[in-house]
Amino acid sequence: MSTKTIALVATTVMAAVIGGSLWFVTRPVGDDAFAQCRASAVSGGAGAIGGPFELVREDGVTVTDQDVFTKPTILYFGYTFCPDVCPLDNMRNADALRILDERGYDAQTAFISIDPERDTPEVVNEFTSLFHDNMIGLTGSPEQVKAASMAYKTYYKKQEDGDPEYYLVDHSTFTYLVFPEVGFVDFFKRDDTPEQMADRVACFMDAAE
DSSP: OOHHHHHHHOEEEEEEEETTEEEEEEEOOSSOTTTTTOSOEETTOGGGSOOOOEEEETTSOEEEHHHHOSSOEEEEEEOTTOSSHHHHHHHHHHHHHHHHHHHTOOOEEEEEESOTTTOOHHHHHHHHTTTOTTEEEEEOOHHHHHHHHHHTTOOEEEOOSSOSSSOOEEEOOOEEEEETTTEEEEEEOTTOOHHHHHHHHHHHHHHHO
């Protein structure tokens, strides 16, 4: 879809902060197979977010985005030492997946660490195992993690003050929905419930058939 076409079909503009930057969000209309499923979409189209990456899976194997996104995936960027937001968000995402499981939908979740200094594959594996058997944990070198973060327009910054071992990391908290071969299709905010997420993921999966 061209920029001109997007400008013609977009309505009801609102602002959303993604990756520390101000992005315009629109309610899409027109020729969009997923239009009935979207709560909102990033201006410029879904293609404005997402892209190829190479990371290290929790089993130590280096993988690409094509290896990871083999089925509809609920994707989150965070870190295992996060004291509150990340555990809560990942539990919410896992609960949404459990609802989808119960409804017969084959989906998965994925967690990408933005703290590769501490989050080894072993640490990430221990973290994801707390939430769901079908949650893929990913980490990598600082360069690999940065590239993945930039592709999905996420924000993170290590807090330099305080204990050098027990530091915190500021980061964005959006959750993404990614489809194989299609890529990014939508995002969820922190106030979306597991039931709301499951309903929207199911809608996208039904529309993709």
